[in-house]
Amino acid sequence: MASQDEQQQQQDPRIPKISSAIRVIPNFPKPGIMFQDITTLLLDTKAFSDTIDLFVERYKGQNISVVAGIEARGFIIGPPIALAIGAKFVPMRKPNKLPGEVISEEYSLEYGKDKMEMHVGAVQAGERALIIDDLVATGGTLSAAIRLLERVGVHIVECACVIELSGLKGREWLGDTPLFVLVNSA
């Protein structure tokens, strides 16, 4: 089923304009990285609206009660989806930003480690969740979010991103959790 979905997604007429609305910035944040900038997508009202619609069409009616968005660009894309499908929005944040009691999950960076936090009580065991970010690269951040939610008994239906850097094979770090993206980049 997954590959058929992907093929259908490739042919959705809204995808080319979404893809061309994304700006590539060379050598950011450091030399050699081609940064996928979604801020230009947010300036294109039709393309941004289509982006949200594509996710909403996929997830509406699937009994998803939680949309978890990863700081900070996941905060831009996640809430409109949550509102449209009738789900809660749960921000997954960098350390020391959430004011209440949190649970945290460490994950590796290219150099060193970082931590992701979620509020205790934001989600309940048995809830069905989506995890949203703008882009998946190595999959490190998404897999930390998966672990955090699974620790409290949530079932992650899918991870959803606008862009996948397929060359980095982030999909392989997500275990059994499916990944859905709109745009593939090298």
Add this chain to the structure above:
Amino acid sequence: MFAAENGLKGDPRLQAISDAIRVVPHFPKPGIMFQDITTLLLDHKAFKDTVDIFVDRYRDMDISVVAGVEARGFMFGPSIALAIGAKFVPLRKPRKLPGEVIAEAYDLEYGSDCLEMHVGAVQPGERVIVIDDLVATGGTLSAAIRLLERVGAQVVECACVIGLREVKT
């Protein structure tokens, strides 16, 4: 201007929105009563009503830009932008935006911080609203206004879910 002063007094949705906001004492430091909107985001109806109230206010005001202040402004701004047909422009902490930026400094209680916006995101003459979850001293919002005015945009209004009455803006 608080919602009650704007003719929303008695709007039945406001009470549930207010009740959905959690106060966390002594965060980020002793003496501060932190207004936590994450609990509002867990209440689908109250969150939707929050967005709807802003959309109802701005939809016919010819607003072409919704500027959201990082990071909690990102949670409200895009939904409003989508509903009123405006662009969403993130105003970010330093070095997060990848392209060419303009920056505006503002004072903190101790020290200063900086807000950045992408060059070219906003054109002269555009009508803008600035969104954040909460206004306290107004330092962040006034930096946002200065940034937008520097590129010739007109800031029609700043809109926040919460205004702290005890703090002079």
